[in-house]
Amino acid sequence: MSELPATTAPAPSLPRRMLPVLQSLALVCLVIAAVLGLPLEQGPGAGRVWVLSVVWGALAVLIALAWMLRPRLRTPRSRAILSAVVVLLVTPVAVFGRIGFTVPVLLLAVALVVLDASVRAGVVATAWIGVLGVALHVASWGDLGTGFAIGLVNSVPVMVLLGFGIVLGWTLRAYERQLRRDAALIDRLRRAAETEKELLLADERARSARELHDGLGHRLTLVSMSLDFAERMRERDARAAWDEVAQARTTSQDALEEMRTWVRALSPVRDPAARGAAALDAIAESFRGTGLAVEVTVDDRSNTVLTTDDALSLLVYRAVQEGLTNALRHGRAREVRLGLHAADGQLRLRMSNDLGPGAQVPDGEAEPGFGLRGLAERALARGGGLRAAREGDRFLVALQLPVPDLSRASGSPRGVVGGVGRTATGVAR
Incomplete structure (x- = not known):
């Protein structure tokens, strides 16, 4: 970020x-x-x-x-x-x-x-x-x-x-x-933004601790139970013992994948000096390392807004991070399309991802978790809104925020930032 x-x-x-x-x-x-x-x-x-x-x-x-x-x-x-x-x-x-x-x-x-x-x-x-x-x-x-x-x-x-x-x-x-x-x-505004960032990070750490305990902790518990069972059964039923070892291996691989996802989500930007479209591409690039193909499109007006309004850009970066994390963890996504456009006094972020095998995403409006609920509250406080819903075989996150005086910014499109040429095609290990 x-x-x-x-x-x-x-x-x-x-x-x-x-x-x-x-x-x-x-x-x-x-x-x-x-x-x-x-x-x-x-x-x-x-x-x-x-x-x-x-x-x-x-x-x-x-x-x-x-x-x-x-x-x-x-x-x-x-x-x-x-x-x-x-x-x-x-x-x-x-x-x-x-x-x-x-x-x-x-x-x-x-x-x-x-x-x-x-x-x-x-x-x-x-x-x-x-x-x-x-x-x-x-x-x-x-x-x-x-x-x-x-x-x-x-x-x-x-x-x-x-x-x-x-x-x-x-x-x-x-x-x-x-x-x-x-x-x-x-x-004063800079100090307030820094304070808001610290509070946001504190909330994120608390949420991460809970979800790591519920998700990763549960898988590691299953691995431990499988290995204990295999140790008890190795003399009486070798086949059952080896089946439990195989199950423990599968569960540990799932836990490792989840841990990689959390590492990407908790420290997404490698260049802390990146701003605007460059910061969005840095977030996307870190998630591409998991094998997720991320296409980012940002127009000139949006880039101007992000580089001049620190509080608004912090909210947009957080929404992108949350959307990519959810696309990996819940949607089992393989590709995400991310677009940011500014017009008519509004900044609109649209993120759409496919749903892979085993995706745990019900139809219709999404039940907001801790992350999405916090983003929705912050967007509402700025006079905007957040929508997250499944539409057919894709999941959509849409953020809309009012921005002041867009007339001074250029309206020509930037094209694709970090597009197909930089999209990861395999799973980085």
Whole structure:
């Protein structure tokens, strides 16, 4: 039976892959702003412009180093502190610069504060830049009313633009949070599937113990009684003694065949990594070793469902294992046809086997044993159903399960998996 995939390190999320690109573009824009700000001619005020351009270039280097360090920080607190430092670094750009190529680095700095700390931190960062800009205008003009008015005119547009940064950070933060919730849900589902598998195996072990005791134990008891009788009769009636020895030999051969069947049934898949159609063929191949010819047909949609839904695939594999085991033990079958098809939102498994000499299968609906009854209950819990019945000279097991969104899967047939070319024709010993 296919094992659930092992838990691996999570792949980088979309924000983690996207942020380096956005950071690089923002830094390029800041460098372009610094270059474009260089004065073309010397004159009054040129020295101040040179200072601003050099400061912006130096800030671009410092911000680049901070953003390179950010992914290497282990704790959310340290990342939040680093993002706050970056906001302080971009403050001169916001206060002394002009709206243009400096906008991307401002937006991204505020967005990272929201992502690493909180939306409140992003609002505080935006207010800090706006209030500082107004204060500097008031100080430079000397007149409170004029400076305040001009400061508002210059700072409010910047704060509105930084609001986009808050929204961007909030979106990235919500995306990361949803990813963590999804990862936790997947982990819970994986543990639930593993628990279900363990319970299923426990039930199977209990059933196997009972049936081994009733079937194999009974045959071994008959062998022991026959040999005891032969030992007592060997002096008085040699013919009767040898008849009992022959009977013991026949019974022991039957017991050996039953033991081989149980070995195949209890460990059917040799490749634990097999999934989908490959897992079904692995189960079939192990039963072919008993001399049973098994033909498996799986379409592409069914294979997609089996490889994406671990709980459903576990139920299908268990149904196939149970059907093949019953075909051998009760139906004395020589060949089994197994088909799995998905259409109209339903996954349908159909297993049909012939009935060999000595088959103990009454006509009509089968009386469900432990295995079939457990499968029927699990299928019903998923909104499906299981039917097992004799139809003429064949026995049919049909499992139907609803599956979500089959429209994305391909509908072309896979053909026969492990068909005539790989069907066993003799009894492997």
